[in-house]
Amino acid sequence: MHKQLQQFVKAREEKLIAYRRDLHQYAEVAWSEFRTASLVADKLTALGYEVLTGDQVVDEAAMMGVPTAGQLEAEQQRALSQGANPAWVEKMRGGKTGVVGMMDFAQPGPTVAFRFDIDANDALEAETDKHRPWRDGFSSVNTGAMHACAHDGHTAIGLIFAELAAQFRDKLAGRIKIIFQPAEEGVRGAKAMVASGIVDDVDYLLGLHLGIGLKKSGTVTCNTEGFLATTKLDAVFNGVPAHAGAAPETGRNALLAAAAAALNLHAISRHSQGASRINVGVLNAGTGRNVIPPSAVLKLETRGTTTTINEYVYGEAVRILNAAAAMYGVTVDLAQMGGAAGCGNDPDLVARISAIAERSNLFEAVLPSGNIGGSEDCTYFMERVQKHGGKAAYLMVGTDLAAGHHDSYFDFDETVLAPATVLLGAILLDLTKKK
Secondary structure (H helix, E strand, O other): HHHHHHHHOOHHHHHHHHHHHHHHHOOOOOOOOOOOOOOHHHHHHHHHOEEEEEHHOOOOOHHOOOOOOHHHHHHHHHHHHOOOOOHHHHHHHOOOOOEEEEEEOOOOEEEHHHHHHHOOOEEOOOOOOOHHHHHOOOOOOOOOOOOOOHHHHHHHHHHHHHHHHHOOHHEEEEEEEEEEEEOOOOOOOHHHHHOOOOOOOEEEEEEEEEEEOOOOOOOOOOOOEEEEEEEEEEEEEEOEEEEEEEHHHHEHHHHHHHHHHHHOOOOOEEEOEEOOOEEEEEEEEEEOEHHHOEEEEEEEEEEEEHHHHHHHHHHHHHHHHHHHHHHHEEEEEEEEEEEEEEOOOOOOHHHHHHHHHHHHHOOOOEEOOOOEEEEOOOOHHHHHHOOOEEEEEEEEEOOOOOOOOOOOOEEEHHHHHHHHHHHHHHHHHOOOOOO
């Protein structure tokens, strides 16, 4: 069977790379992936999947960091001009660009989900012959949007993997859900898809990333560690303007409130049960040197090695923000702009899929673990599945990189796409094989 998987993917390797390059050329950022998502929905429909999108898989109340209605409308129109299917785009209004393809196999069995992120970065792509996508004519045509984190590769893998699952469905038992998630950048998209209940019946969930902690082609790990739970928060302080010379006492200084908050946020006590982080990355305030500042904006994030630790830091941050506002007689409005859970892989599932990777002979080295060193909102899916009694694991597939993730020169080794797809196929066959 493994040889059949390899032959199936090998015959589609050119298509796999073509998908990646098409997606790279038409990069779309968080919640505006209308062309990308409609392409995915079209491909899944043609393969016989039941396809869900829009309100069916995205809970509007749980969406974070969504662009304005005007921005979304402009992105929709651009996507339509670049070939997006109008019928799907209409269903995705409001930025609900998540897509799930579902298919039942030949016999009853477990429900297995595979998650792929689809969004690009807010980044300007390098325009020089030193950068292969520019040199070979597939760099982003959408200024300010660039696939600088390999999500174009992930989506391409997901599409060919969907073909593979459909091809072998008669040999399998159970059900597959292939999840194409928007807005991973800024960790904004998974929570809203999880809130829709789409993974509540899932027995096994797998996530995957190219590169990150593994920067050498030919390597893989089925045990990604180092996920940090996080909350991204905007705090908007609202004061009262006044003439700084003639009537300062009538004003309420939002800048001072924000500055006091910024200093005290960084004084939050560490947690005894694990590492924690907090960072104020942006402080914008005031209107002029002779005006008591009536407004200020803080953009910050909290992190922790577990969800509990992050919730502690976040709770302290909220307390400090509100206290700083009260001290200066201003108000503060808080808005969560993103977040990710902290969770780990299930050891027995890791052992099972690591053995599959070893037997596959697809990689030079199957590493016992790898550190992601940050936050990834696939953890929301993993945590939800685990809370409902299922198992989850997150793989990293190594790749040589032209530059680091989120760099304007980012590019990866496209030869890693095929073995990654074959590995997922082998895992699927193992988890859903007919008895």
